[in-house]
Amino acid sequence: MxxxxxxxxxxxxxxxxxxxxxxxxxxxxxxxxxxxxxxxxxxxxxxxxxxxxxxxxxxxxxxxxxxxxxxxxxxxxxxxxxxxxxxxxxxxxxxxxxxxxxxxxxxxxxxxxxxxxxxxxxxxxxxxxxxxxxxxxxxxxxxxxxxxxxxxxxxxxxxxxxxxxxxxxxxxxxxxxxxxxxxxxxxxxxxxxxxxxxxxxxxxSWNLPFTPTxxxxxxxxDLYAGQAGAPxxxxxxxxxxxxxxxxxxxxxxxxxxxxxxxxxxxxxxxxxxxxxxxxxxxxxxxxxxAARHRASALNQAAQSGNGVxxxxxxxxxxxxxxxxxxxxxxxxxxxxxxxxxxxxxxxxxxxxxxxxxxxxxxxxxxxxxxxxxxxxxxxxxLQLTHAAALLTRVQQDPAAWWLLADPNLVLNQLHYHTGQPVGPPNVLPAPALLVKRPGQSPAQFRAWLAARRAAGQRVYTDALDGPGLLDRARITQGGPEAHRALLAGYHLARVDSLPSSFGPVYLTEIQ
Incomplete structure (x- = not known):
C-alpha cells in the first residue's frame, strides 16, 4: 500500500x-x-x-x-x-x-x-x-x-x-x-x-570582489534588496x-x-x-x-527506555x-x-x-x-490568468507604455522566450505599485504620466477591471480603487478584453 x-x-x-x-x-x-x-x-x-x-x-x-x-x-x-x-x-x-x-x-x-x-x-x-x-x-x-x-x-x-x-x-x-x-x-x-x-x-559570477563586505x-x-523580511x-x-x-x-x-x-x-x-x-x-x-489504556502504554514505554x-x-x-x-x-x-x-x-x-x-x-x-x-x-x-494574451499585446505594440498588475510575470516570460535578461523599459508596475518604488511619489507619477500623454505616447493598464479575485496581491497591494485614485482627471477607455477562465480582464488606455 x-x-x-x-x-x-x-x-x-x-x-x-x-x-x-x-x-x-x-x-x-x-x-x-x-x-x-x-x-x-x-x-x-x-x-x-x-x-x-x-x-x-x-x-x-x-x-x-x-x-x-x-x-x-x-x-x-x-x-x-x-x-x-x-x-x-x-x-x-x-x-x-x-x-x-x-x-x-x-x-x-x-x-x-x-x-x-x-x-x-x-x-x-x-x-x-x-x-x-x-x-x-x-x-x-x-x-x-x-x-x-x-x-x-x-x-x-x-x-x-x-x-x-x-x-x-x-x-x-x-x-x-x-x-x-x-x-x-x-x-x-x-x-x-x-x-x-x-x-x-x-x-x-556576480562580478563581485573577494571582500568580506x-x-x-x-x-x-534578498534581505538587503528588501525582498525578505517584514516587521x-x-x-x-x-x-x-x-x-x-x-x-x-x-x-x-x-x-x-x-x-x-x-x-x-x-x-x-x-x-x-x-x-x-x-x-x-x-x-x-x-x-x-487511548486514554483508558494510558497506564499500560506508559508501562510499555518504560520497558524500552533507550528507544523512547x-x-x-x-x-x-x-x-x-x-x-x-x-x-x-x-x-x-x-x-x-x-x-x-x-x-x-x-x-x-x-x-x-x-x-x-x-x-x-x-x-x-x-x-x-x-x-x-x-x-x-x-x-x-484552465487559463487562470490573462498573461498569454497580455504578452502578445505587449509584443505587438512596443512603443506603448504598459502599467501592469503583474509586470514581472510578463518580463520573465519575455526573458524565457527571447533570452534577453533585461526587459523593455516600457513595462512597468500598475500606478499604485509604481509609486511605492524607492524615490517615487504620487506627484512624480502624475508628472510622468502627463509627460507621456503630452508626447503622444499611449499608456495602457490591466489593473482596473477584471474578475477581482481576492488573493495575496490584492490584500497586500490594494485593489483597482488604489490605482483609480492616482488616475483622477484622466479618461479611462477600455480598448480590449483579455480572456481568462474566470472572465475577461480589460485593457484600459489612459487618455
Missing part, C-alpha cells in the same frame, strides 16, 4: 503540471534555458541542478516542463525517504501509509511538485539529513553524523530557508547523550564549511494563519469562481468536508479509547525545526512557500501518537479530493 501511494501521488504530479506558472517559475526556467544567473544567493545551487537536469534531456524537451517534471520526481523521492524515516522512528505498527497520504496530499507539497519552484529539492535533502541523523543517534558510526551534516548543508545550498532544519539537527546533536559528544558535533558541523566556500566561489551582502542579498503586524499574522491552513488545503479567491464555473465542484467540496469531519470523529473516539529516549530527542529536534520554519515564514509576511516542509515535519512529530492512525486515511482522502478539485486540476486545465 505504501509504495502504491507513492507511485499514484507521483504520477498525479507528473500528469497534472500547472499551466499557470508563477513569475518566479518563469524566471528560474529562463535562467536555466539561457544559462543566465545560475547562482542565485537565496537558493545558490538550485538553478545549477535544474541546468544539469535539462542538459541530460533531449533538446526538444521544453525547459519549463522539464523542470516541473524534476520537481514531481523529487516529490516522489521525498515520500520514499519519509516512508523510510517513519518506519524507523515509528516502528513496526506505525501508520506509515496514512501519513504518506496526508503529507503527499497536502496542497503545499502538491502545489510545488507541479510547478518550477525551489522548495521540493531542498526538502528532499533535509529529509535525508533527518534519516541519517536518526541512524546516528540509534546506531552510532561517524559516517552517519557526517552524512547528516552533508545532506543538511546541501539543503541549505539549495535554499537558505533550510538553515533552520540544519540548526535544529545541530542543537539535537549537542543535546544528545553519550560519549564523544563533541566529536559527533564536529562531524555533523564540518560539512557546513562548504557553505562559505560555495558562496565565495559564486562571487565572480561583498561576501556578506551577497549571502544576504510583525496584524496583516502578517493573518497571512501566516491563512497560509498555514493553505499548506494543507487549497484556499484562494479563485475557489468561489471555480464553483460558479463548475457547480459540480460543490458536491466534491461537501464530500471532502464530510471525510474531514469523519476524520475528526475517528480521532476523538481513538483519543478516548531516542524518539523523544528526535521529536524535540523536529519540533524546533518546525518552529524555526514557521517563524521564518511569519517574518517573511506569512510566506506560504516557507511552509512547504510543515506536513512532513508534523508527520515525524506525530507518528507515534496512538490516536492518529484511525483518522489519517479519512483526512488524507479529504485533502487529496479537495486539492485535486480546487488546486491541481484547475491549474492544469
Amino acid at each position: 505504501e509504495w502504491l501511494l507513492v507511485g499514484v501521488l507521483t504520477a498525479l504530479c507528473l500528469l497534472l503540471p500547472t499551466h499557470n506558472s508563477t513569475l518566479d517559475a518563469w524566471y528560474y526556467a529562463a535562467c536555466v534555458r539561457h544559462s543566465h544567473e545560475l547562482l542565485l544567493p537565496h537558493h545558490l545551487l538550485h538553478n545549477i541542478v535544474g541546468w544539469l537536469w535539462v542538459q541530460a534531456l533531449p533538446n526538444s524537451v521544453d525547459t519549463l516542463m522539464a523542470l516541473k517534471a524534476l520537481n514531481a520526481l523529487a516529490f516522489g523521492a521525498c515520500l520514499v525517504v519519509l516512508r523510510s524515516l517513519l518506519r524507523r522512528v515509528g516502528g513496526i505498527g506505525a501508520p506509515v501509509a496514512g501519513w504518506l497520504l496526508v503529507v503527499g496530499s497536502s496542497f503545499g507539497m502538491l502545489r510545488f511538485a507541479t510547478e518550477n519552484e525551489t522548495y521540493i529539492l531542498p526538502l528532499l535533502l533535509s529529509l535525508l539529513a533527518s534519516r541519517s541523523w536518526w541512524q546516528a543517534i540509534t546506531e552510532g558510526g561517524s559516517k552517519h553524523w557526517l552524512l547528516a551534516g552533508t545532506w543538511a548543508v546541501g539543503a541549505v545550498l539549495l535554499h537558505q530557508i533550510h538553515a533552520g532544519w540544519w540548526l535544529a539537527l545541530l542543537a539535537g546533536t549537542v543535546a544528545a547523550n553519550g560519549s564523544r559528544k563533541w566529536q559527533k558535533t564536529l562531524l555533523y558541523a564540518l560539512p557546513a564549511l562548504l557553505v562559505p566556500l560555495a558562496y565565495a566561489a559564486a562571487l565572480p 561583498a561576501f556578506w551582502r551577497f549571502v544576504f542579498h 510583525p503586524s496584524g496583516r502578517t499574522l493573518l497571512l501566516t494563519a491563512v497560509n498555514l491552513v493553505r499548506t494543507f488545503g487549497q484556499m484562494h479567491g479563485s475557489t468561489l469562481a471555480l464553483l460558479r464555473r463548475w457547480p459540480m465542484l460543490s458536491g466534491i467540496g461537501l464530500l471532502s468536508a464530510g471525510l474531514m469531519a469523519l476524520a475528526g470523529l475517528k480521532l476523538w473516539q481513538a483519543q478516548r479509547q 529516549a531516542a524518539k523523544r530527542l528526535f521529536g524535540w529536534v523536529h519540533a524546533v525545526a518546525l518552529l524555526l520554519q514557521v517563524g521564518c515564514a511569519l517574518w517573511a509576511e506569512g510566506n506560504a512557500e516557507f511552509m512547504v516542509m510543515v506536513p512532513a515535519l508534523l508527520a515525524l512529530l506525530l507518528v507515534n501518537r496512538p490516536a492518529m492512525p484511525a483518522a489519517l486515511p479519512w483526512a488524507g482522502a479529504s485533502l487529496l479530493l479537495w486539492n485535486l478539485a480546487f488546486g491541481l486540476v484547475p491549474a492544469h486545465l
Whole structure:
C-alpha cells in the first residue's frame, strides 16, 4: 500500500503540471534555458541542478516542463525517504501509509511538485539529513553524523530557508547523550564549511570582489534588496494563519469562481468536508479509547527506555525545526512557500501518537479530493490568468507604455522566450505599485504620466477591471480603487478584453 501511494501521488504530479506558472517559475526556467544567473544567493545551487537536469534531456524537451517534471520526481523521492524515516522512528505498527497520504496530499507539497519552484529539492535533502541523523543517534558510526551534516548543508545550498532544519539537527546533536559528544558535533558541523566556500566561489559570477563586505551582502542579498523580511503586524499574522491552513488545503479567491464555473465542484467540496469531519470523529473516539489504556502504554514505554529516549530527542529536534520554519515564514509576511516542509515535519512529530492512525486515511482522502478539485486540476486545465494574451499585446505594440498588475510575470516570460535578461523599459508596475518604488511619489507619477500623454505616447493598464479575485496581491497591494485614485482627471477607455477562465480582464488606455 505504501509504495502504491507513492507511485499514484507521483504520477498525479507528473500528469497534472500547472499551466499557470508563477513569475518566479518563469524566471528560474529562463535562467536555466539561457544559462543566465545560475547562482542565485537565496537558493545558490538550485538553478545549477535544474541546468544539469535539462542538459541530460533531449533538446526538444521544453525547459519549463522539464523542470516541473524534476520537481514531481523529487516529490516522489521525498515520500520514499519519509516512508523510510517513519518506519524507523515509528516502528513496526506505525501508520506509515496514512501519513504518506496526508503529507503527499497536502496542497503545499502538491502545489510545488507541479510547478518550477525551489522548495521540493531542498526538502528532499533535509529529509535525508533527518534519516541519517536518526541512524546516528540509534546506531552510532561517524559516517552517519557526517552524512547528516552533508545532506543538511546541501539543503541549505539549495535554499537558505533550510538553515533552520540544519540548526535544529545541530542543537539535537549537542543535546544528545553519550560519549564523544563533541566529536559527533564536529562531524555533523564540518560539512557546513562548504557553505562559505560555495558562496565565495559564486562571487565572480556576480562580478563581485573577494571582500568580506561583498561576501556578506551577497549571502544576504534578498534581505538587503528588501525582498525578505517584514516587521510583525496584524496583516502578517493573518497571512501566516491563512497560509498555514493553505499548506494543507487549497484556499484562494479563485475557489468561489471555480464553483460558479463548475457547480459540480460543490458536491466534491461537501464530500471532502464530510471525510474531514469523519476524520475528526475517528480521532476523538481513538483519543478516548487511548486514554483508558494510558497506564499500560506508559508501562510499555518504560520497558524500552533507550528507544523512547531516542524518539523523544528526535521529536524535540523536529519540533524546533518546525518552529524555526514557521517563524521564518511569519517574518517573511506569512510566506506560504516557507511552509512547504510543515506536513512532513508534523508527520515525524506525530507518528507515534496512538490516536492518529484511525483518522489519517479519512483526512488524507479529504485533502487529496479537495486539492485535486480546487488546486491541481484547475491549474492544469484552465487559463487562470490573462498573461498569454497580455504578452502578445505587449509584443505587438512596443512603443506603448504598459502599467501592469503583474509586470514581472510578463518580463520573465519575455526573458524565457527571447533570452534577453533585461526587459523593455516600457513595462512597468500598475500606478499604485509604481509609486511605492524607492524615490517615487504620487506627484512624480502624475508628472510622468502627463509627460507621456503630452508626447503622444499611449499608456495602457490591466489593473482596473477584471474578475477581482481576492488573493495575496490584492490584500497586500490594494485593489483597482488604489490605482483609480492616482488616475483622477484622466479618461479611462477600455480598448480590449483579455480572456481568462474566470472572465475577461480589460485593457484600459489612459487618455
